[in-house]
Amino acid sequence: MNNETTMKPHGVPIGVRRTIAYITLIFFSFLCLIWFYILLINSTRSHSEMTLGFTVLPSTHLLDNWSSLINGTIPIARGFLNSIIVSVCTAVLCTYFSAMTAYAINTYQFKGRAAIATFILAIMMIPGQVTALGFLRLIVRLGMDDSIVPLIIPAIASPVTYFYLKQYMESNLPLSLVEAARIDGSGEFRTFNTIILPLIKPAISVQMIFAFVGSWNNYFTPALILHTDTKKTLPVMIAQLRGADWLRFDMGQIYIMIAASIFPVIVIYLLLSRYIVGGVSAGAVKG
Amino acid sequence: MDKNKSTKANHNVVKFNRWGYIFLIPFFVTYIIFSLIPLFSTIYNSFFENYRSGLKQIGPNFVGGANYVNLLTTPEIWKYLGNTLLMWVGGFIPQIVIALLLAYWFSDPSLRLKGQRFFKTVIYMPNLIMASAFSMLFFALFSDSGPVNQILLSLGAIKEPFKFFQFVGASRILVMLMNFLMWFGNTTILLMAGMLGIDSSLYEAAQVDGATASQVFFKITMPILRPIFIYVLITSLIGGLQMFDVPQILTNGRGNPMDALTTVIMLLNRYLTSKDVGRGGALSVFLFIVTGILSLVVFRINSSKEKD
Known part of the structure; x- marks a missing residue:
């Protein structure tokens, strides 16, 4: 608080600085929201209304657009189901096994522990795209082409999620607890499942959301693996929309499809934004 | 015993x-x-010739480093690498500047900004939006008869629709804008976490010594934030090299106008979908090496600064 008195002579008065800060913040918030506002408005308008120009207020065709999307040529309901299955399974596998990996590195003093920890940190940087070619060939050989399985299973090895959970365990998991569980005769696997997992629930939930969202939004790999229309996830279907002769499309359908595919994530985010934003910064404080 | x-x-x-x-x-x-x-x-x-030419399958034949020579001597890859880096830089510079500014304001106790949680929630949100949907949305919004043109027309700012996607500059700026919007909130939060972690006694000592606000910012805040800067820079650079969803969907995979929006991963995607295994492999290995070197270079630059 001393800042104010000492620094005033050198700089701009605090009231002016505060006003500039608010104006900037409002400007960038506007820049973030305006696109979604237009999306929302246009989702409620019919194609013919949209050709007449933009209006600030919504219209009444939200349900019409929705029903024409559902009854249209794109199997959107299937897309939703596929996306939900893939994202939920990915989120569960990713967090459970990342927690297990993090627990192994954090708790046990086995030979080669430091080397393994460094190895996982090193592979964190490798982008998935550089192994995509070999991945696709493997998938074909394993008979998993055109299936959602290869979108889910690899999530078991998620170095980034492991890294966040290990950070969390380092500062929040007393090893004496593990000792106490051993004295009580709890097996190591049981200790992990019934004592450790509930303890790190806050970190697990945040990472689960990130894994879910990451999988929900993923486009590169599903676009290469899924070929049958009824197996495709939402991002692949959206891309198809762009590929179609889209000027002939009902624009109401396009807007409502975009809105529907980002809606679940926005709802999750608005409900849990405090934890999500906190989770982002938790990773940064590692210094 | x-x-x-x-x-x-x-x-x-x-x-x-x-x-x-x-x-x-x-x-x-x-x-x-x-x-x-x-x-x-x-x-x-990557050491084999293995592709389809029409209906005929060529290879796989061992060709040594021919795919690499082929890849590195055709101008395509350099052009696409240039496109990728340009669109990354164009999004990254405003991103880091704005994020630094906002983080500084958020963590400055003398400003006492209200509604911080609201602002943070809003600016982070685009990061979680499906990039392909966001890109499709921009394509619809900025199309010739889309709402942006309609609004500009009704305001009298333009006389006829501006064809955003026919101009290299306008299309690239749209990609940069999307990259900026998707990432500046994330960077703000990362930098702010770093700023809040700075020991307040350092600031108090600086005040006693009569330091100005800008001196405090450049001599205390910035050097302490260095590790987080490295982190943001490296992850953003590696993420930038992976740029795919936004330009792919915005241009329907073609990278138009004039291939100016084609990124390296879009080229890889073309090889993967056309089953050009050899060239795709060479490009993957090339990307693997470039990603590694660049992150090492950035890391070195930043750590040598520390010694000055």
Whole structure:
């Protein structure tokens, strides 16, 4: 608080600085929201209304657009189901096994522990795209082409999620607890499942959301693996929309499809934004 | 007796520590099958000629480094690498400047900004939006008869619709704008976490010595934030090299106008979908190396500054 008195002579008065800060913040918030506002408005308008120009207020065709999307040529309901299955399974596998990996590195003093920890940190940087070619060939050989399985299973090895959970365990998991569980005769696997997992629930939930969202939004790999229309996830279907002769499309359908595919994530985010934003910064404080 | 006890305890610890390996099995089995084997297979395939020419399958024939020579001597890859880096830089510079400014304001106790949680929630939100949907949305909004043109027309700012996607500059700026919007909130939060972690006694000491606000910012805040800067820069650069969803969907995979929006991963995607295994492999390995070197270079630059 001393800042104010000492620094005033050198700089701009605090009231002016505060006003500039608010104006900037409002400007960038506007820049973030305006696109979604237009999306929302246009989702409620019919194609013919949209050709007449933009209006600030919504219209009444939200349900019409929705029903024409559902009854249209794109199997959107299937897309939703596929996306939900893939994202939920990915989120569960990713967090459970990342927690297990993090627990192994954090708790046990086995030979080669430091080397393994460094190895996982090193592979964190490798982008998935550089192994995509070999991945696709493997998938074909394993008979998993055109299936959602290869979108889910690899999530078991998620170095980034492991890294966040290990950070969390380092500062929040007393090893004496593990000792106490051993004295009580709890097996190591049981200790992990019934004592450790509930303890790190806050970190697990945040990472689960990130894994879910990451999988929900993923486009590169599903676009290469899924070929049958009824197996495709939402991002692949959206891309198809762009590929179609889209000027002939009902624009109401396009807007409502975009809105529907980002809606679940926005709802999750608005409900849990405090934890999500906190989770982002938790990773940064590692210094 | 004592000695006996301690060996027994040791034995117990060793017995328990074996569980470390057991708990690591799922990670490593999955990693080896779905990442390591594909990596080696990618490298291996990069030395073979293996593609489809019309209906005819060529190869696989061992050709040594021919795919690499072919890749690096055609101007395509350099152009696409240039496109990728340009669009990354164009999004990154405003991103880091704005994020620094906002983070500084958020963490400045003398400003006492209200509604911080609201602002943070809003600016982080685009990061979680499906990039392909966001890109499709921009394509619809900025199309010739889309709402942006309609609004500009009704305001009298333009006389006829501005064809955003026919101009290299306008199309690239749209990609940069999307990249900026998706990432500046994330960077703000990361930088702010770093700023709040700075020991306030440092600031107090600076005040006693009569430092100005800008001196405090450049001599205390910035050097302490350096590790987080490295982190933001490296992750953003590596993420930038992976740029795909936004330009792919915005241009329907063609990278138009004039191939100016084609990124390196879009080229890789073309090879993967056309089953040009050899060239795709060479490009993957090239990307693997570039990603590695760039992150190393950035890391070096920043750590040498520290010694000055």
